[in-house]
Amino acid sequence: MTSHAMTPALTLADASAEQGPLGAVASFLRAWPEMWPSLWLATLDTVYMVWWASVFSVLVGLPLGVLLVATDRGGLVPAPFVRALLSAIVNIGRSLPFIVLMVAVLALTRFLVGTTLGPTAAIVPLSIGAIPFFARLVETALREVDRGVVEAAHAMGTRRITIVGKVMLPEALPGLIAGLVMTVVTLISYSAMAGAIGGGGLGDLAIREGYQRFNDHYLWATVILLIVVVQVVQSLGDLWVRRLARR
Amino acid sequence: MIDAVGLHKVYRLKKRRVTALNGVDLRVEPGEIYGVVGQSGAGKSTLLRTVNLLERPDAGTVRVAGEDLTSLRGAGLRSARRRIGMVHQHFALLASRTVAGNVAFPLEVAGAGRAERRARVGELLELVGLADKARAHPSQLSGGQKQRVGIARALASRPDVLLSDEATSALDPATTDSILALLRRLRDELGLTILLITHEMDVIKRICDSAAIMEEGEFRESGRVLDLIGTPGSLLARSLFPLPDRGGPDTVVVTYPRSYDEPLMSELTRRFDVDVNILGGGVEQVAGQSVGRLIVDLRGARRAQALSYLAEHGLLVEEAGQ
Numbered sequence A: 001m002t003s004h005a006m007t008p009a010l011t012l013a014d015a016s017a018e019q020g021p022l023g024a025v026a027s028f029l030r031a032w033p034e035m036w037p038s039l040w041l042a043t044l045d046t047v048y049m050v051w052w053a054s055v056f057s058v059l060v061g062l063p064l065g066v067l068l069v070a071t072d073r074g075g076l077v078p079a080p081f082v083r084a085l086l087s088a089i090v091n092i093g094r095s096l097p098f099i100v101l102m103v104a105v106l107a108l109t110r111f112l113v114g115t116t117l118g119p120t121a122a123i124v125p126l127s128i129g130a131i132p133f134f135a136r137l138v139e140t141a142l143r144e145v146d147r148g149v150v151e152a153a154h155a156m157g158t159r160r161i162t163i164v165g166k167v168m169l170p171e172a173l174p175g176l177i178a179g180l181v182m183t184v185v186t187l188i189s190y191s192a193m194a195g196a197i198g199g200g201g202l203g204d205l206a207i208r209e210g211y212q213r214f215n216d217h218y219l220w221a222t223v224i225l226l227i228v229v230v231q232v233v234q235s236l237g238d239l240w241v242r243r244l245a246r247r
Numbered sequence B: 001m002i003d004a005v006g007l008h009k010v011y012r013l014k015k016r017r018v019t020a021l022n023g024v025d026l027r028v029e030p031g032e033i034y035g036v037v038g039q040s041g042a043g044k045s046t047l048l049r050t051v052n053l054l055e056r057p058d059a060g061t062v063r064v065a066g067e068d069l070t071s072l073r074g075a076g077l078r079s080a081r082r083r084i085g086m087v088h089q090h091f092a093l094l095a096s097r098t099v100a101g102n103v104a105f106p107l108e109v110a111g112a113g114r115a116e117r118r119a120r121v122g123e124l125l126e127l128v129g130l131a132d133k134a135r136a137h138p139s140q141l142s143g144g145q146k147q148r149v150g151i152a153r154a155l156a157s158r159p160d161v162l163l164s165d166e167a168t169s170a171l172d173p174a175t176t177d178s179i180l181a182l183l184r185r186l187r188d189e190l191g192l193t194i195l196l197i198t199h200e201m202d203v204i205k206r207i208c209d210s211a212a213i214m215e216e217g218e219f220r221e222s223g224r225v226l227d228l229i230g231t232p233g234s235l236l237a238r239s240l241f242p243l244p245d246r247g248g249p250d251t252v253v254v255t256y257p258r259s260y261d262e263p264l265m266s267e268l269t270r271r272f273d274v275d276v277n278i279l280g281g282g283v284e285q286v287a288g289q290s291v292g293r294l295i296v297d298l299r300g301a302r303r304a305q306a307l308s309y310l311a312e313h314g315l316l317v318e319e320a321g322q
């Protein structure tokens, strides 16, 4: 990281030498090789945070979404009180702005990870922010499943747990994948916010180098990389959903 | 095979209560095709769903193949349901599975091994004439093909009883014909007992041995189709053979509850010297018999004798004038 201390001075000098928008682009491109090592490391940090937060969102959000549907009236295990409770918890999680949630769970993060700084620490608030988000999307996807198909499964003497595993989840798969993609994209944007309190990754780099040191090149570069990451995730997700929908 | 007694079911909604079943008794003999017909909202689906306990009746008992389903819960009920196949109006196939996968579903649920599933699925698709569609997805099939898959799936666990909820209502007439023919063939070949509900009189006419007319959660009449047609004042006869609503004091409605070889009407004019003027009517194949209903003006001095002659030959004669 120390090698970058000189970067701002260099690029600032270059920028002043060339005028106009074309000149700005040219100097940005010339600064790129210099910036690349730190950009690459920051991208890896972002991917690392988002990957693990996505894993935890699925591990917790998927069962939570299933429970929201199953405990509803006319569901597999109607339990209005349990549903109201789960729904309230999810709503609280959904209504907190992510930046507030991050600060609010600092104590938990320190307890679980031992520090509140760095990408690993950021996984905690990211997961907590994304779990209720994904759970609602799971709920919506499961509600789209044809009730007639669930009823047919009952008529065939299917156990409820089997109905979840062999009917509801497979039937809702395209919707679940679309929800997962939306969650990952949201996590990428959250992860950039996590940079604001030292979470690491592209957001962190944008704030340290771009904002605090007035280096526009870093700002542009992180914006471009964030766009690329989101595009890759979205395209892969769309491809997957389309393959499923063709059946 | 199906013996349901005293079925009551009330749906309690927020503001009002809907009585869907109001004391229904239903008896379906082994190997019989029994049709329940009625308008939308009459309670037909509720009745059908009560037979496999998808809907638990508020009162009454349901026995299928001698077993009291109303006393069962949990695993016992699930295994009883596997002996009752069900076919749905909108097919209820899994979009996430192929045709073969759909038919295999009940076998998986019942814990059949892979080899057994594969063999049985092949057999069933052959039976319903879809052997070449095993790897297709439901979205690639026509309505009639989807319903054939639904039927194959319903038969997978070798049930004694097949329940059909408007299986042909989403299909065009030609496809309806082929599905009804398939159901009858399955009854003949497998000895299946079929309980079907429909809002189409045509279905009753084509394949049912027995029928019930349902209105507002009650059976208005029920029994063997031919017996019902031969019963005075039968709603079923009236629905199967709609007659023009005209006629004077001499008008009678004559019902032929079975096939006749003798030319009864010309016999009538010859023997009793009456004038017969046919105002309307029809003859149809019902339960394998040529059944007809005519509305005629019958005039002459010996009108009364002529009418008793018809009655002696097993025809049902009803005065339409008064």
Ligand SMILES: Nc1ncnc2c1ncn2[C@@H]1O[C@H](COP(=O)(O)OP(=O)(O)O)[C@@H](O)[C@H]1O
Residues within 6 Å of the ligand: B011, B012, B013, B018, B019, B020, B038, B039, B040, B041, B042, B043, B044, B045, B046, B047
């Ligand atoms: N799950 C339910 N909840 C409330 N009311 C219902 C439910 N199912 C059916 N009903 C009502 O019960 C009556 C009978 O319905 P149904 O058995 O579906 O009739 P059909 O199949 O003859 O059209 C209707 O008035 C319907 O609105």
Ligand SMILES: [Mg+2]
Residues within 6 Å of the ligand: B044, B045, B046
């Ligand atoms: Mg219905």
